[in-house]
Amino acid sequence: MFDTMYMTATLELFDTLDIPRVLGEIKRVLKPGGRLVVASLSKEGRESFWFVSLYEWLHRKFPKYASCRLIYVEQAIKNTGFNITRSEECMIVRLVPMRLVLARPR
Numbered sequence: 001m002f003d004t005m006y007m008t009a010t011l012e013l014f015d016t017l018d019i020p021r022v023l024g025e026i027k028r029v030l031k032p033g034g035r036l037v038v039a040s041l042s043k044e045g046r047e048s049f050w051f052v053s054l055y056e057w058l059h060r061k062f063p064k065y066a067s068c069r070l071i072y073v074e075q076a077i078k079n080t081g082f083n084i085t086r087s088e089e090c091m092i093v094r095l096v097p098m099r100l101v102l103a104r105p106r
Contacts, residue, residue: 012068042099
């Protein structure tokens with residue numbers, strides 16, 4: 001059992017259907033009142049941002065070099081039975097949207 005689980009640039013590497021399984025396993029091994037901290041490439045609120053379209057194209061064409069993909073990280077966390085207690089967006093080199101999320105199991 002763990003007090004806190006931290007992931008950075010990890011969820012993006014899993015297939016969309018595997019993300020709930022990964023988060024479910026994290027929820028299972030967290031102690032009551034435990035915390036999940038995720039830093040992830042995020043698509044939320046950035047769907048029309050030109051860089052998102054470019055990066056998704058790069059991911060499809062050159063997955064070896066653009067192995068991560070932008071995901072709806074908050075939605076995935078909520079759908080897996082977590083309450084989000086804090087969420088912030090930051091931009092890496094003013095281009096790449098990264099979301100930092102702190103959550104606790106319901």
